[in-house]
Amino acid sequence: MKVLVAVKRVVDFNVRIRVKADKTGVETANVKMSMNPFDEIAVEEGVRMRESGVATELVAVSMGSKACQETLRTALALGADRAILVETDVELQPLAVAKMLKVLVEREKPELVILGKQAIDDDCNQTGQMLAALLGWPQGTFASKITPGTGTIDVTREIDGGLETVGLKLPAVVTTDLRLNTPRYASLPNIMKAKKKPLDVVTPEALGVDPAPRLQTLKVEDPPKRKSGVKVASVQELVQKLRTEAKVLR
């Protein structure tokens, strides 16, 4: 089957986030950017399906500024066959991304779309579910295991309190959770080879989608700071303070 993965370029997970002084957002200038970690897991899953012969072609898609080409080159170095960038400088929100993905899915006709469950910048956790709804496809979110069958796929999902397995009719959308796999690192020869793999660039207009944001960000602030407390010398002192000072133990 043909598999499509969607990847987002985000502030690297190791970067300490700084809120801009004018409260319009967080600082992204001169900050290390990387592929969203959950999307790396999506790419890895696609590559493994490609290697095992379950997937016949793996297409990586990203959306955003020209710099997202780097993120797509990473996906190509990891094993995607080709890439598509929807290039725009408009702030993209999940509904617009899902609509553009829908158009690409209708063109590319994959049987499976894999996305990260959420991006670590806006923490929305929406795009995969929205895409599934727009396509009228089933969804397997927060996947920790994918078992492809004939015309169906079983997805084991991380839910509150444990695991749940659902059987989905293909075509379907899957979003990845952390335990699905451990992504590989791209090797130098593969990074070189990736430079020659095809990367198409299209625009939201060409896809017929208005990417304008629906949510307006009024301000972005630092979270309230928590004061550090006191060090206690012994277990006795700790329990006594929890009982009489904090009053959280009886």
Place this chain on the structure above:
Amino acid sequence: MSVLVVAEHDNAALKPATLSTIAAAAKLGPVTVLVAGANCRAVADAAAKAANVARVSLADHAAYEHGLAETVAALVGAQAKGFTHILFPATSYGKNIAPRVAALLDVAQVSDIIGVQDADTFVRPIYAGNAIATVRSKDAVKVITVRATAFDPVAAEGGKAAVETVPAAADTGLSRFVGAELTKMARPELTSATIIISGGRGMQSGENFKLIEVIADKLGAAVGASRAAVDAGFVPNDYQVGQTGKVVAPDLYIAVGISGAIQHMAGMKDSKVIVAINKDADAPIFTIADYGLVGDLFTILPELAAELDKK
């Protein structure tokens, strides 16, 4: 204004996160609770007794037994008419279904809100809680998921709303429930516990978590873990507290052998009282702890267990 809350339940009882979601909804307007399940009349009756609930809609059908996103989202979409806001708890249940509903209605979703400013304006954490955004929705209907720990639950008793039955939408046939493996929980669930005791890499093995479990049982606490402890295979993933696990805010959070990665602190820093036990006096966890105890957890935990027995 009129608000629809989609209840999370197990066909027998409401999940506590639903009561917190109703609390957020009550700030916006009269609340209707939608209960979709199978043989779940008891849940609808419980929802009708909750404070601030004006009406309960019950969709009782085999297709809703396992809360599959495809069927429940179709039902919510069909019931959406007349509501200005549709709220879900920001749990694995709500997060799975809400975006599907938003897309069916062609509206944006506001995820994981921690505050309601007015009918259009909401406060939500971004970057794992390292920044707080205030956002305004321009859509006619707002689909929202609510972080339960940010809203005190409404009283479970005292209300007397009417329960009306609504027609079930057809099963989509797109997905089916195969099975579930729920972690056996002799203790409270992490997201609803008032006391949590969590272990990190410092525990060194899954076996050593028994030291924590002993204390949890004395306190009636839930047991949690850092991602490092989960990745090391000490405990199952659903123990995980943090940016990629569960976000909790109990009255008392005891972090044992947890250094305090940003990832972990994002999931517990809103707890009312934080205790850190760690052998490294410079561990970042001490910067947010109300009470810190530096020392070897293998000595401290048995001592703590003994001390808790003294009255």
